[in-house]
Amino acid sequence: MSALTVTDLTVDYHQRGGGRLRAVDGLSFELEPGQTLALVGESGSGKSTVVRTLSRFVKPSSGRIALGGDAAQDAARRGRRAERRAYHKTLQLVFQDPFASLNPMHTVAHHLRRPLLLHGDHRRGAQLEAAVLDLLRSVNLTPAQDVARKHPHELSGGQRQRVAIARALATNPKVLLADEPVSMLDVSIRLEILGLLDRLKRDRDLALLYVTHDLATARHFSSQIMVMYRGEVVERGPSDRVILYPAHPYTQMLAAAAPDPARTRAQSAEARAQRIARRDGHGAERRESALDGGCRFRSRCPFAMDVCATRPPDLPTAEAGHVARCWLLEPRPTGASGAAS
Structure with a gap:
């Protein structure tokens, strides 16, 4: 069963002075567990709108987004609120900017406790603190106890992005959306973060949608590539073929x-x-x-x-x-x- 199925997704924006801008036009794809699909295109191609729509920050004009798994289907039968909560538990987003995605007023531990309490079975106390430390270790932030006590401004950009990834993993998602996750990081640590995402995908059998404008990393870290231009997919196929033999x-x-x-x-x-x-x-x-x-x-x-x-x-x-x-x-x-x- 596909972890994520998108069918004929269309997103229109109303423009000042009348008229509509079609940001996404008839997008369809399936994302399997353990698969990385790269969505590639220049600025203005519609990549970020796709991510925002899949994350439910933007309401689609038409089309269907379906998450696989019995939990999502059961939640849908229990009502809209339960369905929304199950959706956000199953699908998580790693933001582009690690400097803006974490509240500077709170510690790392606070950022990880919130999703654990909201979506997990954890209670306050030793079990919750142990889960926080396990998340930090899973993204190679050690010693975990020291990192948990720090505030975001005490961390480097790469460390902040690792915290953001750990926060996304706190709900034990099945689908992970990575929206330009390394574009604001130093070149020297970009491969480390991408390698971490690739390892977590394999270890947790995640379905990963990797949004980027970088063809080199798209080829290296994904099995399939979709190329977008002005809201529509213009090319799709195995990564090596799309990059080596672009049609x-x-x-x-x-x-x-x-x-x-x-x-x-x-x-x-x-x-x-x-x-x-x-x-x-x-x-x-x-x-x-x-x-x-x-x-x-x-x-x-x-x-x-x-x-x-x-x-x-x-x-x-x-x-x-x-x-x-x-x-x-x-x-x-x-x-x-x-x-x-």
Whole structure:
């Protein structure tokens, strides 16, 4: 049974002056226990809206979010309040900013006691304090007794993020959402935090949704990758195939822009020149939100055809294959013309 199933999720925001902005458009995926799925895209692609919607900070306009397991189903039958509590016990979020996610007025122990008391079977006393120390040890914060007494300002950024991860684990969740969990940390400790998340996923059989703009870590720490652009998935598949053989022009652009120590200076210069040519040839990267219908990436795409302006391409249905939403990969419809001038 899937730990998390998302079906046709759509999120619209009302804009000032009227109109709507579609931040997420028809998103569907399944997340299995023990699996890491990476959601990749640049700023404004809709990644954070997906996380906020799955965390119930944002109400979806349409679609369905379902957590697996008998506990969630039983809670749903007991009523809305019980269902919400079971939902947040089963699905937890690790925030992007470890400096803002912890209240500076309270100790580390206080931050861990709250979810244990709210969602667990712990009572105040020795059992609760032992559970706090166990959580700290599980994220390699030792000596646990000393760390528990500290306030967030006494910890480094990496230590704060470990505390945030421990707090998320306090409810014994089945699904963990990691929203850019290392983007605000020093480069030297990013791999440590990602390695910790990967170990906890395996030890606890967690379903992990890893949201990032970093293709390198997405490939290294996930088995599947979904690439988002302007609210919709444009490519999906096994991590190695998506990164090594990107099919959609947007994914190719992200891969070309990613740092690569093996890339020569000449290759990097050529790639930059190609990006500048694409930008200048398509209206200095004008916003696609002003376009009606068609492919949303066409104003930035070097391969745009006339059909791209009239009809949006589909994302083929596949259980475990590598798919991309692009007319280049589909049979051209009858009457479609060639490349746009």
